[in-house]
Structure formats: C-alpha cells, structure tokens
Amino acid sequence: xxxxxxxxxxxxxxxxxxxxxxxxxxxxxxxxxxxxxxxxxxxxxxxxxxxxxxxxxxxxxxxxxxxxxxxxxxxxxxxxxxxxxxxxxxxxxxxxxxxxxxxxxxxxxxxxxxxxxxxxxxxxxxxxxxxxxxxxxxxxxxxxxxxxxxxxxxxxxxxxxxxxxxxxxxxxxxxxxxxxxxxxxxxxxxxxxxxxxxxxxxxxxxxxxxxxxxxxxxxxxxxxxxxxxxxxxxxxxxxxxxxxxxxxxxxxxxxxxxxxxxxxxxxxxxxxxxxxxxxxxxxxxxxxxxxxxxxxxxxx
Amino acid sequence: xxxxxxxxxxxxxxxxxxxxxxxxxxxxxxxxxxxxxxxxxxxxxxxxxxxxxxxxxxxxxxxxxxxxxxxxxxxxxxxxxxxxxxxxxxxxxxxxxxxxxxxxxxxxxxxxxxxxxxxxxxxxxxxxxxxxxxxxxxxxxxxxxxxxxxxxxxxxxxxxxxxxxxxxxxxxxxxxxxxxxxxxxxxxxxxxxxxxxxxxxxxxxxxxxxxxxxxxxxxxxxxxxxxxxxxxxxxxxxxxxxxxxxxxxxxxxxxxxxxxxxxxxxxxxxxxxxxxxxxxxxxxxxxxxxxxxxxxxxxx
Numbered sequence: 001x002x003x004x005x006x007x008x009x010x011x012x013x014x015x016x017x018x019x020x021x022x023x024x025x026x027x028x029x030x031x032x033x034x035x036x037x038x039x040x041x042x043x044x045x046x047x048x049x050x051x052x053x054x055x056x057x058x059x060x061x062x063x064x065x066x067x068x069x070x071x072x073x074x075x076x077x078x079x080x081x082x083x084x085x086x087x088x089x090x091x092x093x094x095x096x097x098x099x100x101x102x103x104x105x106x107x108x109x110x111x112x113x114x115x116x117x118x119x120x121x122x123x124x125x126x127x128x129x130x131x132x133x134x135x136x137x138x139x140x141x142x143x144x145x146x147x148x149x150x151x152x153x154x155x156x157x158x159x160x161x162x163x164x165x166x167x168x169x170x171x172x173x174x175x176x177x178x179x180x181x182x183x184x185x186x187x188x189x190x191x192x193x194x195x196x197x198x199x200x201x202x203x204x205x206x207x208x209x210x211x212x213x214x215x216x217x218x219x220x221x222x223x224x225x226x227x228x229x230x231x232x233x234x235x236x237x238x239x240x241x242x243x244x245x246x247x248x249x250x251x252x253x254x255x256x257x258x259x260x261x262x263x264x265x266x267x268x269x270x271x272x273x274x275x276x277x278x279x280x281x282x283x284x285x286x287x288x289x290x291x292x293x294x295x296x297x298x299x300x
Numbered sequence: 301x302x303x304x305x306x307x308x309x310x311x312x313x314x315x316x317x318x319x320x321x322x323x324x325x326x327x328x329x330x331x332x333x334x335x336x337x338x339x340x341x342x343x344x345x346x347x348x349x350x351x352x353x354x355x356x357x358x359x360x361x362x363x364x365x366x367x368x369x370x371x372x373x374x375x376x377x378x379x380x381x382x383x384x385x386x387x388x389x390x391x392x393x394x395x396x397x398x399x400x401x402x403x404x405x406x407x408x409x410x411x412x413x414x415x416x417x418x419x420x421x422x423x424x425x426x427x428x429x430x431x432x433x434x435x436x437x438x439x440x441x442x443x444x445x446x447x448x449x450x451x452x453x454x455x456x457x458x459x460x461x462x463x464x465x466x467x468x469x470x471x472x473x474x475x476x477x478x479x480x481x482x483x484x485x486x487x488x489x490x491x492x493x494x495x496x497x498x499x500x501x502x503x504x505x506x507x508x509x510x511x512x513x514x515x516x517x518x519x520x521x522x523x524x525x526x527x528x529x530x531x532x533x534x535x536x537x538x539x540x541x542x543x544x545x546x547x548x549x550x551x552x553x554x555x556x557x558x559x560x561x562x563x564x565x566x567x568x569x570x571x572x573x574x575x576x577x578x579x580x581x582x583x584x585x586x587x588x589x590x591x592x593x594x595x596x597x598x599x600x
Binding site: 011012016017018019020021022023024025026027028029030031032033035037038039061062064065067071073075077106107108109111112113114115117119121123124126129131132195196211 | 311312316317318319320321322323324325326327328329330331332333335337338339361362364365367371373375377406407408409411412413414415417419421423424426429431432495496511
C-alpha cells in the first residue's frame with residue numbers, strides 16, 4: 001500500500017471543457033511527451049506498447065517525487081492515416097497502464113497533426129514530495145529498479161537479434177516499463193533527493209548533483225553488483241559492455257535517490273556516494289573517470 | 301476580482317520532475333493543443349502571437365467552468381529548424397498571457413518533433429464548476445464576448461485585405477484572444493451550464509444541447525443585435541454574411557451559457573432559448589433552420 005496521499009476524488013470526467021477533482025493537500029503535477037520518431041519507433045513496438053509505455057513514463061515522474069497518482073489527462077495528436085483501429089490499440093495500452101497504476105484518465109484532447117504524438121499530464125498527491133535537490137555530502141547513492149535493460153532491448157531490436165531469454169527480457173523492459181510507485185513511496189522519509197532515470201544513469205545522476213550542488217560518485221563495482229544477470233548476458237550477445245548500457249541507456253524508469261546509509265530502503269542498491277564538488281564520476285578500481293555533468297577530465 | 305477560488309499555493313516550480321502545489325477544494329483541469337498547420341499558420345501571426353493565443357485558449361476552458369486559474373504546464377514540441385530566437389518569442393507570448401491571466405507557468409516539457417506544437421495544461425480552482433449539462437427547458441441562451449471576429453480576421457489575412465479599423469480589429473481578435481475569466485466567474489450561481497466557443501457558436505451550442513439533452517434555439521434577430529459593429533463592417537468588406545461568421549467561426553473564446561432570464565449577468569446578451577428536443581436551430585423571422593447537432597432538416 002502506498003497510503004501517503006492527500007485526499008482526492010474525481011467529480012467530472014471525460015467530455016466537458018475540463019475535468020473536476022476535489023483535492024486537499026500537496027499535489028505533484030507533470031507533463032510528458034512521446035513523439036513518433038523521437039521517443040518511439042513503430043517498427044519495434046505495437047501501438048498498445050506505445051500507449052502503455054508513454055503513460056508509464058509520465059507517471060514515473062510522480063513515482064520519483066514519492067507521490068501517489070490521482071488522475072491523468074491524455075492529449076493525442078493523430079496523423080490522417082491513423083485508423084480507428086490504431087486509435088483503439090493506443091487507447092487500450094494507455095488504459096492498461098492506467099489500471100495497473102491506479103491512475104484513471106479523466107479527460108484530454110484530440111487533434112490532427114502530421115506526426116503521432118502523445119502528451120500525458122498526471123497529478124499525484126504527496127505529503128512530502130522528493131525533489132532533486134537536498135543531497136548531502138556523505139549520503140549514499142541508491143538505485144531502485146533495473147538500468148540498462150531497455151537500452152539493450154532497443155539495441156537487440158535494432159540489430160534484429162532478439163532470440164533467447166535474456167534478450168527477450170530486455171525487449172520487454174524496453175516495451176513495457178513500469179513506474180516504480182511503491183519504491184518512490186518507500187523513499188519518503190528516507191531519501192533526501194530522488195529522480196527517475198529516463199535519460200540514463202550518468203546523465204540523471206548529473207541532474208541530481210547539479211540541483212543539489214554536490215558531486216555524485218558511482219562505484220563501478222557496486223553498480224556491477226546491482227546489474228541484472230539478464231543484462232550481463234544480453235550485453236555479451238550484443239557485444240556491448242553492460243556498464244555502458246547501464247550508465248548511458250535511459251527509459252528503464254528506475255529511481256535514483258540519495259540518503260543516509262542507515263535509512264536505505266530494503267529494495268535499494270547502494271551504487272555510490274555523494275562528495276563535495278560537482279558533476280558525476282565513475283570510480284573503477286580506485287581510479288576515477290568523469291561522466292560529464294561539468295567534470296570532464298580524468299581525476300585521480 | 302474573481303475571488304471564488306479554493307486555496308492554492310505553488311511550492312516547487314520549473315526544473316524538477318514535477319511541480320508541487322498545495323491545493324484545497326475543487327480543482328478544474330484541462331489540456332489543450334496548438335499544432336502548426338492545424339491551429340495556426342505562421343504566415344498570419346508571429347510566434348509571440350502563437351504563444352499568447354495557445355495559452356489563452358487553454359485557460360479559456362477554465363473560464364468556461366467558472367474557475368480561477370492556479371497554474372499551467374507548457375509542453376513544447378520543437379522542430380530542428382526552430383532557433384533559440386524563435387523559442388524566446390514563443391515563450392514571451394506565453395509569459396505575456398500567463399501574466400495577464402494570473403496563471404503562472406510552473407513547469408513543462410521540451411521535445412524535438414517534426415512540427416511545432418504546444419500543449420498547455422492548466423489547473424484552476426472553482427467552488428461550483430459549470431459543466432455543459434444542466435440546461436433546462438425555458439432557460440435563456442447567453443453569449444458573453446464576441447463571436448465571428450476571429451473568423452473574419454483569418455478570412456481577411458487569407459485574402460490579404462486587412463486595411464481599415466474594422467478588419468484590423470478582427471485580425472487582433474484572431475491573433476490575441478482573451479480567456480473570459482471574469483465573465484466565467486460571473487456565471488457561477490447564475491448559469492446552469494456553460495462552455496467556451498472554440499468550434500463556432502452553432503457547433504458549441506450543439507455540444508451544450510447534447511450534454512444537457514435539450515434543444516438550443518438561436519434567434520437570428522437577437523444574435524444580430526449582439527454582434528459587434530466591426531464584424532458587420534468587416535463582413536461587408538469581405539463579402540461574407542456576418543451571421544455566418546458568427547455561427548460558424550470559432551476561436552473567439554466567447555462564453556456560451558444557459559440560465560433563467562432573471563439571473564442573466566449584466567454583461568451577457570440573450571441570443572436564444574432552450575426547448576424540449578435536441579440539436580440546434582436558428583430562428584429567422586418565425587422560420588427555423590437546423591444548424592446540425594442531430595436536427596438536420598428544415599423545421600417550421
């Protein structure tokens with residue numbers, strides 16, 4: 001049970017100028033885009049997947065704030081060649097995700113456009129929202145959920161090599177990610193800052209470090225221990241380094257958080273720590289490699 | 301003063317995974333799209349206008365519900381050729397509208413896309429939101445604000461004939477519409493149903509009639525009296541009928557409402573009434589003409 005919400009009730013749903021909700025307390029609000037050719041490629045996923053994934057991606061921002069979903073609006077821009085059957089598939093994927101996340105779609109918008117895109121805006125409630133700032137020197141860096149699988153899945157689809165359990169697991173992670181609402185809720189009262197990994201672990205650790213005015217150190221050894229065996233096997237069959245997929249692959253929608261070691265949630269893996277300074281570094285066997293984020297040279 | 305809001309405060313703005321607001325009471329929530337080539341044409345308006353107009357259009361849905369704006373998120377999809385200077389102009393127009401409406405932009409999203417589009421999602425607070433249903437037989441049909449000017453403005457721009465005060469007024473109405481927040485607030489406690497005129501008076505009267513299970517009768521005589529003199533002059537110089545522009549031209553963002561005659565707000569013009577039946581009819585000199593909405597033949 002997530003159970004840390006403000007009270008919320010839906011009074012008017014789809015069909016009027018606007019949805020009507022009754023809310024009380026702190027509200028967290030996000031909007032997220034999924035554009036064909038930028039965020040998805042229909043050669044690699046069905047329209048059900050597109051609807052499901054875009055909805056999960058939007059709600060993932062609520063998870064990263066430690067919020068519980070209240071409701072969402074879906075704005076669809078549909079090209080002329082988009083059939084009613086196509087629309088049904090897209091809506092079915094969204095509805096499936098909305099059900100799984102307990103986040104009903106209460107309205108939205110339709111428009112013609114030359115390319116397919118989905119904008120999802122979601123409201124959540126959170127007594128104590130987790131922001132990106134607040135990390136302190138000495139905090140641990142925590143990972144909740146998997147990284148690298150979605151990137152491996154996309155690489156496998158692009159290469160046309162998706163046979164075997166490990167690659168199939170990666171393809172599923174790419175097509176059907178899950179917003180980590182329970183993990184986000186478990187961070188409240190424990191973490192000092194959090195965000196979801198949508199751009200890749202290295203880049204998102206950089207966002208957190210910048211917002212908090214600190215340096216994030218990722219331990220290659222700790223991160224490697226946290227990787228799924230399927231990622232290691234998939235990387236081998238794709239001739240890629242698992243650590244590279246984990247650091248630079250986005251769209252798994254894992255959560256990255258920081259907090260004191262004593263408060264680490266049971267399901268979080270410690271993958272590094274916070275230091276004075278700025279940017280993100282990877283520590284490999286006592287040596288350090290900059291991962292961008294304003295720290296772009298080898299340090300010792 | 302609008303003064304009928306629930307309490308609302310913005311705690312975290314742009315830059316985190318989501319915006320954080322503190323809300324208490326009834327909340328009204330909408331999302332609206334402006335897509336290049338569908339909703340606007342850059343030959344006829346600047347990017348400042350595009351930003352201003354798309355923001356006003358989104359907030360107009362709050363006005364139609366009798367709500368007071370709390371905040372907005374702006375999601376921009378930008379083509380590759382879109383320059384930083386272009387972006388500045390677009391944001392400047394949005395910011396101007398946000399200031400004018402008292403509706404701060406507290407976050408949003410950027411993405412690449414092949415075409416320019418803006419999705420604006422807005423939250424408002426309203427003790428008693430006005431929906432589209434609730435019209436009763438015997439109610440008056442009220443118009444607040446102008447209709448037809450924006451359509452005349454677009455027609456003038458398309459024809460390349462914008463000289464003269466009347467056409468200039470119409471072009472301004474097209475490029476710089478205003479969400480009628482004060483009129484919407486004045487409807488609360490008076491109107492039984494309301495919506496904003498974005499598709500055209502005939503079509504939107506049809507939406508209201510359908511949602512309420514009634515027939516809307518528009519009196520050509522009353523509507524003609526409510527038209528702006530500039531529309532009549534502009535229509536003459538464009539060789540169009542003013543009533544046609546008023547009935548079928550959208551995007552003025554006037555408000556259409558229904559309620560008992562005794563409760564008509566001072567600034568509302570009565571342009572018709574509600575009957576048993578369905579659809580929308582125009583009454584011209586005792587004869588009736590169907591305006592669509594499920595009532596598609598001449599009636600007496």
